[in-house]
Amino acid sequence: MPESASTQALDTFPRLLIHHAQVRGSRTAMREKDLGIWQSWTWQAVAEEVRALACGLAEMGFQRGENLAIVGDNRPRMYMMMTAVQCLGGVPLPLYQDAVASEMLFVLLDAEVRFVFVEDQEQVDKILEIQEQLPCLEHVLYDDPRGMRHYTLPFIHDIRELLAMGRIHDRNHPDLLVSEVARGGPDDVSVMLYTSGTTGKPKGVRLTHHAFISAARGGAEFDRLTADEDILSYLPMAWVGDHLFSFAQAMVTGFTINCPESAETVMTDLREIGPTYYFAPPRVFENLLTQVMIRMEDASLLKQKMFHSFMAVARRSGAEILDGQPVSLADRLLYALGSVFVYGPLKNVLGMSRIRVAYTAGAAIGPDLFRFYRSIGINLKQLYGQTETCAYVCLQPDGEIKFDSVGKPAPGVEVKIADNGEILVRGPMLLKEYYKRPDATAEAINADGYFMTGDAGLFDDDGHLKIIDRAKDVGKLANGAMYAPNYLENKLKFFQYIKEAVVFGDRRQMVCAFINIDVGAVGNWAERRGIAYSGYTDLAGKEEVYGLIQESIEQVNAELVGEGTLADSQIHRFLILHKELDPDDDELTRTRKVRRNFVAEKYAVLIDALYAGRSRQFIETAVKFEDGRQGKVAADLLIRDVKTFGLAGRDA
Amino acid sequence: MSRQIGEVILDLKNVSLSFGGVKALTDISFDVREHEIRAIIGPNGAGKSSMLNVINGVYRPQQGDIILRGRRFSRMNPYEAAKAGISRTFQNIALFKGMNVIDNLMTGRNLKIRSNLIQQAFWWGPARREELAHRAKVEEVIDFLEIQHIRKTPVGRLPYGLQKRVDLGRALAMEPSILLLDEPMAGMNVEEKQDMCRFILDVNDQFGTTIVLIEHDMAVVMDISDRVVVLDYGKKIGDGAPDEVRANPEVITAYLGASH
Amino acid sequence: MGFFLETLIGGLMAGMLYSLVALGFVLIFKASGVFNFAQGAMVLFAALAMARFAVWIPDWLGIGNPALANTLAFLAAGALMFVVAWLIERLVLRHLVNQEGATLLMATLGIAYVLEGVGTSLFGSDIYKIDVGMPKEPVMILEGSFEGGLLINKEDFVAALIAAVLVGLLALFFQKTATGRALRAVADDHQAAQSIGIPLNRIWVIVWCVAGVVALVAGVIWGSKLGVQFSLATVALRGLPVVILGGLTSIPGAIIGGLIIGVGEKLSEVYLGPMIGGGIEIWFAYQLALVFLLFRPQGLFGEKIIDRV
Amino acid sequence: MLYRENGQFKTSYAADQQIFPIAQDRWAIVGLLLFAFVGIPLLVDEYLLRAILIPFLILSLAALGVNILVGFCGQITLGAGAFMAVGAYAAYNFHIRIEGLPLLLSFLLGGLTAAAVGIFFGIPSLRVRGLYLAVATLAAQFFTDWVFLRVPWFTDNASSGSVSVSNLQVLGWQIATPVDKYLFCLGWLVVFALLAKNMTRSAIGRQWMAIRDMDVAAEVIGIRPLFAKLSAFAVSSFFVGTAGTLWGFIHLSSWEPAAFSVDRSFQLLFMVIIGGLGSIMGSFFGAAFIVILPIALNQFLPAFGGLFGVTISTAGVSHAELIVFGALIIFFLIKEPHGIARLWSTAKEKLRLWPFPH
DSSP states (O other): OTTTTGGGOOOOOHHHHHHHOOOTTTTTEEEEEEETTTEEEEHHHHHHHHHHHHHHHHHHOTTTTTTEEEEESOOOHHHHHHHHHHHHOOOEEEEEETTOOOOOHHHHHHHHHHSSEHHHHHHHHHHHHTTGGTTTTOEEEEETTTTTOOOOOEEEEEEHHHHHHHHHHHHHSHHHHHHHHHHTTTTSSEEEEEEEOOSSSSSEEEEEEHHHHHHHHHHHHHOOOOTTTEEEEOOOSSSSSHHIIIIIHHHHHEEEEOOSSSSGGOOOOOOOOHSSSSEEEEHHHHHHHHEEEEHHHHHHHHHHHHHHHHHHHHHIIIIHHHHHOOOOOHHHHHHHHHIIIIIIHHHHHHHTTTOSSSESSSSSOOOOHHHHHHHTOOOEEEOOOOOOGGOOOEEEETOOOOOOOEEEEEETTTEEEETSEEHHHSSTTSSSTTOOOHHHHHHHTTTSSSSSEEEEEEETTTTTTEEEGGGGEEEEETTTTOOOOHHHHHEEESSSEEEEEEEEESSSSSSSEEEOOOOHHHHHHHHHTOOOOSSHHHHHHHOOOOOHHHHHHHHHHHHHHGGGOOOOOOOEEEOOOOOOOOOGTTSSSTOOOOHHHHHHHHHHHHHHHHHHTOEEEEEEEEOTTTTOOEEEEEEEEOOOOOOOOOSTOOOO | OOOOOOHHHHHHHEEEEEETTTEEEEEEEEEETTTEEEEEEEETTHHHHHHHHTTTTTSSEEEEEEETEEEEESSOOOOHHHHHTEEEEEESOOTTTOOOOOOHHHHGGGGOOOOOOOHHHHHHHHHHHHHHHHHHHHHHHHHHTGGGGHHHHHHGSSSSHHHHHHHHHHHHTOOSSSSEEESTTTTOOHEEEEHHHHHHHHHHHSOOOEEEEEOHHHHHHHHHHHHHEEETTTEEEESSSSSHHOOOOHHHHHHHHHHH | HHHHHHHHHHHHHHHHHHHHHHHHHHHHHHHHOOOTTHHHHHHHHHHHHHHHHHHHHHHTTTTHHHHHHHHHHHHHHHHHHHHHHHHHHHHHGGGGOOOOHHHHHHHHHHHHHHHHHHHHEEEEEEEEOOOOOOSOOOOOOOOOSSSSEEEEHHHHHHHHHHHHHHHHHHHHHHHHSHHHHHHHHHHHHHHHHHHHHHOHHHHHHHHHHHHHHHHHHHHHHHHHHBBBBBGGGGGGHHHHHHHHHHHHTTTTHHHHHHHHHHHHHHHHIIIIGGGGOOOOHHHHHHHHHHHHHHOOOOTTTTTTOOOOO | OOOOEEEEEOHHHHHHHHSSSSSSHHHHHHHHHHIIIIIIIHOOHHIIIIIIIIIHHHHHHHHHHHHHHIIOOOOSSSSSHHHHHHHHHHHHHHHHHHHTTOOOHHHHHHHHHHHHHHHHHHHHGTOHHHHHHHHHHHHHHHHHHHHHOOOOGTTEEEGGGGGOOOOEEEEEEOOSSSHHHHHHHHHHHHHHHHHHHHHSSSSSHHHHHHHHHHHHHHHHHHHOOOHHHHHHHHHHHHHHHHHHHHHIIIIIIIEEEEGGHHHHHHHHHHHHHHHHHTTTHHHHHHHHHHHHHHHHHHHHHHHHHHHOOOOOOOOOOOOOHHHHHHOOOOOHHHHHHHHHHHHHHHHHHHHHHTTTTT
């Protein structure tokens, strides 16, 4: 890359790349497991290839400011293409590689894409499927030539052609790229990411170099990331999280990104690389944990005993030791022993031995799950952010980890809570605009430059932000206190015995709840106690089960007391539904989200019973069985009062 | 399709084979053209496998000639065949159970090894360089057959379908010009069969490899092969493009006869 | 000339004994595909038992009559061999079904060690005599036809006779009796035999019992010739080339092979030996076998092996 | 449990194909060698060296050779002892007949002679398999037994082939004390073990294993059985032969053909069976096992018998030894055909997967 460019400030990604190519040119920038070994690219090599790509694009008439769609698994060349596009002042637009053609159609049209860079034959076929409907589409470039021999269509090119073309072009116009990079500025858009809006069409979020660089830099300083980190890049490139961790932060700090060989081999590749910096959504951690437990099942009794006893030790003191809090000497010794026999090896087989910092985000993570990883000595933390904020709003500082908060506002970010409880953020990392949607942009960013996250939350006494709900779902109790149903429901659902919960309370005196028990967990519990039952309905009706659930709810209440304005949301009465909420009965969405209003109507009688203070209520409901037959479930439901805390007088 | 069928490269003339009086093949003649996919079909015991075994010299026919690229072999032997660029897979997989996938494929590179025993014993310059170079080649095959995840698994532990794939892999590692496939899809489920078909076509298409295959599954054969030979009780009863063969009454009866 | 004939006959007689040992091999190999290296150990074991029982039993029962004592001892030893056979099938063969020849061979090596160990620790490891009253003194025959006639060792003669009889009996047993036919069936094809309801395990026990008896007889004869001592175990090694020569699966092969080797050894010993230092019987037999291997791997009478793909 | 493999990723085939790809293993082996070369000479007394360690080293070498033939190439041999004998006597002849021939050289020449003989007796393997081959190798055994017993020329007219050597020097190093002998054998073994490993992990090794696992398929992919088998015989005999020279020159320093009898052949075969067919490691395990077992029995059996008031004579012990050997062979063939080496590698796998069972 052009030397002269490096004299400019490091405020765009191309300039950062040039910088790394100079200061750590021979260090590894990217690895990809391919043909059995980890093929590596030095920063120098990356710079060279990016240059060739960029020149090739220029040769093909790629214009400053236009969008180039990128579709495929995490591959080095895909990341390089992003920078190449940025060099020419274009906007890379990564798409979800698993989207079907029709889903891509909207985005490709909306972004008026002329150039698409795809990974392989599979993606090319998708594009060809919708090609007629894409008037602007001019060029399809592919990375993996496998099976492409017979794609003779003139607008389909092997990326190698582009590279070759680029090298020639570069020889003829050696200073083109220098000037192009020079023309670019920090406030240019560096990437466009589409958000799958819960309502309406997806919106293209336009984020600037400045935004992503400051977000990346902030995070990197916050966690003292160095150029020696290794990260495994396996999450969709179209996801803001991957773009921040695998692209922006790598570019800022100069650490190495590692691309797995294939979807099947991620676990092995993870073990081999042993990343020092790791990012995954909660479900990944959850699956890992389940696997651990399942695999331990088959272990010899002795081993299991050892495992569980040491895990008990970890639960007791692991997290504290990690946070450097005082722990009894005995426990310290036990823990040391444990790390030899269990935690160490376990981390090794999970590929987490070398992790310094691990983050999770994107959804609420269960306290037990979270605690498990921390207790075996993995510094797992939560962060909070959206696509619109470069996934950068709040971070959990080392040593101040709370299971139910997302940490403190990150460096350079202002966070405030609107009086309707909505979280507002301001800072350099905000989006520039929604693509071609000034209306949406205006809606999202208020007069004094705050972005409205649409999430409701509150700060606890230590200044940690706690996300409680989607702002639009937040209501008020009759006494005006904030009422956040999803928050309560999540709290309930973290108990293994509770599968689903629906709470009511908006504009009401008190909060009441429907509960769905988890047949598996409660079933085991019942068997252990020798309680016979014939099925869900029967089990759900048992006094003992009510007792069990009641305990859980009271625990929730106890927690709520400590949570300021939410104290009023303590659950006063509950019942256990006689049937499981079911998508087939339209009670849940296909993604298993509760349809609150539908449920409210369907079970109006029960709600009345709850608030009328009755202690039993008969109900009969129609159900669809798997085979589509209609049927009826009838039951005479118990209703229980629950102990509430602190605030006297309102106990039912 | 970009590939075009070329000249005859393998020509069998009046081949007869018998085991201690039992006639396995009687006076069979057919040819194989370059780049084509040539199928040999026939009911059980029709002598299909024997045919392949004659082609690459595992069995020695009592009469008949094998003419390979104009060179005449009255009795081929496996080593000669291999050197002449013929490789094959086996009906009842004949992998090297004691080795993992990589090593099995590496054996396929054997003919291309130049270094000698001493050099290998000392893991010395040429030997070492060769090992690495051939490993790279083998990895390409692994990639081609999409068996990365079992690279280092001992073949004994693999499920049947994958073993078949490795068997093919070993044959491919030889970079053959003629590939003999002995019931490549026997005992596979539908989707395994589809994969295998894809691989066979890809091989033929990308490397221009000539393919002679034996297969039970008529549907598959008719789909992928350019020309078909039909054997029955060691005699040739049909030869030609799939459609002709399908129409051939003798063939039909043979199959009906075989299928009760 | 006379001398030549003498050596020839001597060889034939020795050969008869080889055939006997070889027969042990062939029986077991036919029926269970096992190449029984323990045959020699069995001979030793049987001989030891015989020798000791012949001494102990009279003491216990206070029998004076040597003939009776010997008979009883022989029966006892026979019974013991049956037990051994049964144990071998139970503890070893059963667990090694369908293993390749080499594995089984090594297993029988193990058996051989165990037998030798047990035998010697049960019966002691000194040299014992077996006296079944075989005539010792040599006889002259055919004095008419040559001057000097032929000097024949009677003992050898008797021994050869017994061997011949036993061989004949076994041949009959194989051809005529139901069990014999079952045995042949098994030998030809295990699976098939099993499918038509021939109980493999029982067959094996039987074969090993028969082999045990053969071993016993061989043991008695050799024992009374050379005395019972550890070296008896090596007669197996003597028998080996015989079966290679005769073919592992053929009873006549074993017999003819035995004779050829016997004669070959004697002649070579007498005519070649002096030239190159003597003591060449053993390896001569083996080289003979080796040459055979190269030109006719399946032996004189064995079936040809075709390996199909 | 002890393994921490995260971050040990391979960026080149060279790194991926090294003998010990896992760092922890590399450290372990380095430590082991240090101990063997430095620690043991300091700690161990003469008896231990003479009675256990030196025999162990030499027999390991022989076992390596046998394993190459039996374990890797699947050609069974009952004549290993013969090749030890050939090695020893050949080296002896070079030693005494050629003035001033360096000892190392005569050792190697001994090995080469053994290799030549090995090739000769391996020829039948081209026609026959399994037990037939065993017979052929036995032929070698008996033939050599006889030759060195009866043909005076080979033994420099020594009566009944008993010969002896004295004041051995290697590159000016006087090999006199047990420690010298131990170190010499150790060094020799390390080098040869490395050679063996290299062969088994490169083309030639794969040829052997291919022949072993599926000879028809091997031929079809262009492996010449002739070359594969004979090379296995040659290399194997070379190893065994040199082991023979060490056994004669270094360990016994005066010996007769009986030192390499058929029993030795069986012993070596047992080593590879018990130790692990087709495993370099296994050869060492097997050798160690078979060297130590008798001594252990000698130590413990009498004591053990004592517990029950039974007195076990030395004869009794040697009988017991036979029984135990035989039983072990059978046990391993039935229960663990891949011998101790397999147990070892499963244990290792378990450690790597710890705390998971699989």
